[in-house]
Amino acid sequence: MRHREEFRTYMKAANGSSDDRHLTEAQVIAYCRNEMSVAEHEAAETHLVGCEQCITLFRNARDFLEPGGDDEKEVTAAETDEAWRSLWREVQGDASTNVPAEKTATILPGDFQRAREKRSLSRTTLALAAGLAISLLVLGWQTWRLLSERRSRQQSQEIAMLLEGKQRELEQRLSHVEQDGRDQLRQEREQRLTAEAERDQLQDQLSRQSIEHVPLYTARLSSERGAEGDVRVRFGTATRAVRLKLLISKPYEFPEYGVELSDESGRIVMSTSGLRPGGDDGALSLRINRSPLHSGRYKLRLFGGKEKKPLGEYGISMTVGR
Amino acid sequence: MNLPDQDPVEVIREIKRGLNVEANFRWLFDRHYAQILRFFRRKGFETEACRDLTQDTFVSVYKGLKDLRQEEQFESWLFAIAHNVWCSLIESRAAQKRSATVLSLEGAGDNDDQLPIAARLADPGADPLTVALEKEKLEKLREALVHLPQQMRHCAHLRVVHDLSYAEIAAVMGISVNTVKAHLHQAQKALRTQLSSYFEEIIV
Numbered sequence: 001m002r003h004r005e006e007f008r009t010y011m012k013a014a015n016g017s018s019d020d021r022h023l024t025e026a027q028v029i030a031y032c033r034n035e036m037s038v039a040e041h042e043a044a045e046t047h048l049v050g051c052e053q054c055i056t057l058f059r060n061a062r063d064f065l066e067p068g069g070d071d072e073k074e075v076t077a078a079e080t081d082e083a084w085r086s087l088w089r090e091v092q093g094d095a096s097t098n099v100p101a102e103k104t105a106t107i108l109p110g111d112f113q114r115a116r117e118k119r120s121l122s123r124t125t126l127a128l129a130a131g132l133a134i135s136l137l138v139l140g141w142q143t144w145r146l147l148s149e150r151r152s153r154q155q156s157q158e159i160a161m162l163l164e165g166k167q168r169e170l171e172q173r174l175s176h177v178e179q180d181g182r183d184q185l186r187q188e189r190e191q192r193l194t195a196e197a198e199r200d201q202l203q204d205q206l207s208r209q210s211i212e213h214v215p216l217y218t219a220r221l222s223s224e225r226g227a228e229g230d231v232r233v234r235f236g237t238a239t240r241a242v243r244l245k246l247l248i249s250k251p252y253e254f255p256e257y258g259v260e261l262s263d264e265s266g267r268i269v270m271s272t273s274g275l276r277p278g279g280d281d282g283a284l285s286l287r288i289n290r291s292p293l294h295s296g297r298y299k300l301r302l303f304g305g306k307e308k309k310p311l312g313e314y315g316i317s318m319t320v321g322r
Numbered sequence: 323m324n325l326p327d328q329d330p331v332e333v334i335r336e337i338k339r340g341l342n343v344e345a346n347f348r349w350l351f352d353r354h355y356a357q358i359l360r361f362f363r364r365k366g367f368e369t370e371a372c373r374d375l376t377q378d379t380f381v382s383v384y385k386g387l388k389d390l391r392q393e394e395q396f397e398s399w400l401f402a403i404a405h406n407v408w409c410s411l412i413e414s415r416a417a418q419k420r421s422a423t424v425l426s427l428e429g430a431g432d433n434d435d436q437l438p439i440a441a442r443l444a445d446p447g448a449d450p451l452t453v454a455l456e457k458e459k460l461e462k463l464r465e466a467l468v469h470l471p472q473q474m475r476h477c478a479h480l481r482v483v484h485d486l487s488y489a490e491i492a493a494v495m496g497i498s499v500n501t502v503k504a505h506l507h508q509a510q511k512a513l514r515t516q517l518s519s520y521f522e523e524i525i526v
Contacts (some may be wrong), residue, residue: 003523011482026398049476055484063364075356091384
């Protein structure tokens with residue numbers, strides 16, 4: 001027996017590294033009912049093997065769960081009833097002992113009646129007062145709630161109006177900015193167009209001026225003039241052409257006039273037609289190009305109308321610079 | 323006993339809410355009275371003691387029911403209460419026994435074999451040779467146990483250390499009684515082969 005006990009002691013020591021966390025009653029019940037997962041069951045089993053306390057718990061759980069066997073005395077209904085009555089008496093007794101004991105005193109019947117009336121009155125008064133207080137509290141709370149709601153509604157409305165106003169103001173500002181922008185754009189476009197037109201005009205003028213640097217000579221045509229009375233025209237070295245403004249006595253006698261210019265040998269060096277009188281003095285404007293001319297005397301013949309009626313012949317003294 | 327068909331969880335919830343407390347608690351009592359009484363009977367108490375312990379259990383249930391959080395776990399909770407009632411009684415009896423035999427224990431400390439092995443090995447005043455031998459025996463036993471299959475090892479442990487019956491071992495392990503017997507036979511054979519020079523008697 002001693003050797004057997006020794007072996008038991010060593011076996012116990014050999015498994016000394018068991019998990020310290022004991023199983024709970026619920027875990028042991030679950031273990032007995034096989035309601036654990038495989039891993040939980042394995043862990044519980046390993047612990048159980050090395051834990052005397054949990055083995056005891058397991059044994060007790062089995063005793064608790066195991067249904068009554070044939071060899072066990074059956075519990076009768078009468079036994080259960082009796083046990084219930086005993087239990088209920090005990091729990092009710094415990095409950096009543098928790099209630100504070102009433103004061104004991106000698107009370108006469110009259111005192112008892114008065115005391116009861118007083119207690120009853122005071123109870124009624126207390127109940128009424130409590131009811132009133134509760135009503136007032138409820139009323140106050142309702143009023144406060146309504147006021148709060150109204151205030152919050154007003155605040156919401158004010159905020160909404162404020163926001164609307166701000167929105168309108170922003171929209172107006174935006175439309176003004178847009179309008180201003182449009183106006184400015186239009187003005188700038190107009191200015192640009194005007195400037196462009198001016199630029200074009202100036203460019204035209206400039207180009208005309210640069211291309212046509214044309215000196216203007218005015219000659220009054222009359223038959224009395226001799227050689228000294230010749231119209232004198234001078235071409236500078238840079239002058240490509242000159243404009244000859246011819247003043248005649250009856251400029252509007254013909255709707256248009258023609259002019260021929262011939263040199264001393266009688267060769268026509270220039271001929272033009274369709275000249276119309278213009279301006280206040282009805283002058284005819286004639287352009288004479290330099291290219292075919294040389295210095296010398298030339299004859300200018302004037303014709304009237306399309307039928308080229310000869311009106312006169314005038315001398316022009318040309319000086320062409322080289 | 324034929325009980326009206328009710329959901330225990332609902333019954334407990336009604337009790338906690340203060341609804342039909344007596345009727346509902348009676349229903350619970352009728353449902354579990356025999357089970358608790360049987361539990362204490364199986365622990366070996368006399369009939370009257372069993373009735374008292376059962377009543378103590380139900381008084382605790384009545385008082386503690388309002389604090390029960392998981393109504394679904396009522397049966398585990400009931401078991402925990404019954405188990406605690408049993409433990410309290412065992413402890414109080416053990417305490418009485420200790421106080422009654424205090425004089426007879428005087429001088430009993432001479433027997434070192436009654437101390438756990440671990441305490442004996444850690445004792446600085448122990449004989450070094452004895453300690454060395456005991457260490458070696460323990461190591462050899464551990465080695466031998468490690469080589470046993472886990473289920474076999476567990477069966478042997480439950481049998482030798484906890485002194486469980488075959489049926490109890492079968493219940494713990496979830497295996498048949500015959501398997502338990504076979505495991506124990508094999509374990510005994512293996513341990514005897516390996517440890518015969520260290521232990522005089524190896525009975526599993």
